[in-house]
Amino acid sequence: MSSVNYDTRIPNNVDLAGDRRLQRALERWQPAFIHWWRDMGPADSLNHEVYLRTAVSVDRDGWANFGYTRMPEYRWGVFLAEPVPQRKIGFGDHKGEPVWTQVPGDYRAALRRLIVIQGDTEPASVEQQRFLGQSCPSNYDLRNLFQVNVEEGRHLWAMVYLLHAYFGRDGREEAQALLERRSGDADRPRILGAFNERTPDWLAFYMFTFFTDRDGKFQLYSLAESAFDPLSRTARFMITEEAHHMFVGITGLSRVVQRTCQVMSGMRTDAVREHGVIDLDTFQKYVNFHFSVTLDLFGAEVSTNAANSYTAGIKGRFHEDDIADDHRLTDAAYTVDQWIDGAVKTVEVPALNALNYRLRSDFINDVKAGIDRINRVIASHGIAFEVKLPHVGFNRRIGSFAGVHFSPDGEPLSDEQWQAKHGEFLPTQEDRAFVRSLMPAAITEPGKFANWIAPPPRGINQQPTDFEYVRLD
Ligand SMILES: [Fe+2]
Numbered sequence: 001m002s003s004v005n006y007d008t009r010i011p012n013n014v015d016l017a018g019d020r021r022l023q024r025a026l027e028r029w030q031p032a033f034i035h036w037w038r039d040m041g042p043a044d045s046l047n048h049e050v051y052l053r054t055a056v057s058v059d060r061d062g063w064a065n066f067g068y069t070r071m072p073e074y075r076w077g078v079f080l081a082e083p084v085p086q087r088k089i090g091f092g093d094h095k096g097e098p099v100w101t102q103v104p105g106d107y108r109a110a111l112r113r114l115i116v117i118q119g120d121t122e123p124a125s126v127e128q129q130r131f132l133g134q135s136c137p138s139n140y141d142l143r144n145l146f147q148v149n150v151e152e153g154r155h156l157w158a159m160v161y162l163l164h165a166y167f168g169r170d171g172r173e174e175a176q177a178l179l180e181r182r183s184g185d186a187d188r189p190r191i192l193g194a195f196n197e198r199t200p201d202w203l204a205f206y207m208f209t210f211f212t213d214r215d216g217k218f219q220l221y222s223l224a225e226s227a228f229d230p231l232s233r234t235a236r237f238m239i240t241e242e243a244h245h246m247f248v249g250i251t252g253l254s255r256v257v258q259r260t261c262q263v264m265s266g267m268r269t270d271a272v273r274e275h276g277v278i279d280l281d282t283f284q285k286y287v288n289f290h291f292s293v294t295l296d297l298f299g300a301e302v303s304t305n306a307a308n309s310y311t312a313g314i315k316g317r318f319h320e321d322d323i324a325d326d327h328r329l330t331d332a333a334y335t336v337d338q339w340i341d342g343a344v345k346t347v348e349v350p351a352l353n354a355l356n357y358r359l360r361s362d363f364i365n366d367v368k369a370g371i372d373r374i375n376r377v378i379a380s381h382g383i384a385f386e387v388k389l390p391h392v393g394f395n396r397r398i399g400s401f402a403g404v405h406f407s408p409d410g411e412p413l414s415d416e417q418w419q420a421k422h423g424e425f426l427p428t429q430e431d432r433a434f435v436r437s438l439m440p441a442a443i444t445e446p447g448k449f450a451n452w453i454a455p456p457p458r459g460i461n462q463q464p465t466d467f468e469y470v471r472l473d
């Protein structure tokens with residue numbers, strides 16, 4: 001069961017051959033997917049040979065196999081983590097009952113919606129990143145971008161499999177629509193705001209993989225708890241892929257900061273832009289932007305929708321089993337920060353309604369560990385600068401703080417103050433133009449790195465850093 005069948009058009013470990021109808025439906029969707037990839041996938045990349053990993057089994061240790069592939073020939077497929085024998089529902093009204101192998105009628109609409117929203121983010125991020133190959137800082141980084149891109153494509157496959165296998169005709173229609181929406185398109189935008197933002201430069205890409213892919217990790221962990229077992233198993237395998245995306249984020253940001261600090265200590269000056277590296281103030285503004293738009297992805301702090309999903313057993317908490325409570329939460333309370341009567345107040349609300357807030361807090365703790373790592377790089381150069389996360393109310397569009405202006409320190413600002421000051425907090429046009437000016441063209445010669453980023457300490461899959469990860473056509 002765990003090994004993947006590659007003798008078929010769609011690699012899978014779900015015995016697709018045993019369900020001809022489903023197989024045929026997915027085989028009809030496949031050319032539409034390839035068409036979308038050619039149209040909206042990484043620009044000018046169709047004939048590059050890329051050193052990519054592919055799943056060969058879903059076992060914890062041996063799933064990745066490395067080799068050169070042209071991306072349109074990547075073996076996208078359907079991989080689910082092994083079932084947990086006798087798995088029981090871990091939370092909500094159905095706690096203790098056997099998990100569902102089919103979709104219960106009562107929860108069909110809610111589950112479909114959840115899967116569609118998750119599925120929509122996957123091609124969206126590929127679309128957002130499609131021009132980055134034209135300005136990559138190295139052959140190594142280009143390969144990592146493409147690895148992330150093909151795996152987001154794989155995640156789309158994962159959600160489309162669930163839609164086709166469990167949601168009948170409306171599932172098939174939703175699967176089709178996932179290939180029709182476009183990131184940033186005025187008429188047919190992607191569903192979530194952060195996935196309609198552009199990822200215009202490589203600093204934004206590392207920020208996106210650091211912050212926004214990490215939101216993905218936490219969403220996937222909460223879906224891995226789902227009572228709907230096929231969704232749980234799908235999410236569990238996706239989590240193993242997601243780890244690489246966050247690796248790209250944290251190592252990319254650390255290398256940017258390392259290079260800046262090298263120049264700062266060598267030059268004994270803060271004015272490093274003229275030396276062709278990203279100044280730490282600009283780095284901080286990017287952090288402010290990407291952190292705040294990613295917080296919006298968790299939804300409103302207080303949400304009856306989140307309560308309903310939990311009670312129904314559809315979406316659990318991060319590491320649900322490790323939490324010492326009754327896993328029903330009908331009588332429990334939780335404290336959340338809210339904007340009430342013109343001030344930030346900490347209030348107690350029913351724990352069921354605070355689940356978005358709680359997941360977001362788990363995410364923030366994880367982010368903090370990464371920011372600490374970046375700050376250690378700065379400190380190791382003896383430079384007095386600390387990257388800080390902005391206040392949770394800063395630059396928010398969703399939830400209690402939407403419509404209120406804050407400084408990154410959490411000081412409420414009037415509209416006029418915000419207008420006067422937001423350029424100190426968020427990247428300006430000029431900041432973004434400067435960052436882009438550092439990346440005028442792709443650097444693809446193996447072993448060469450752009451001036452604004454330090455080389456990685458080691459390569460991928462124990463290859464050297466000057467390995468030819470992408471053979472350009
Ligand atoms: Fe993904």
Ligand SMILES: [Fe+2]
Pocket residue numbers: 152213216242245
């Ligand atoms: Fe990802």
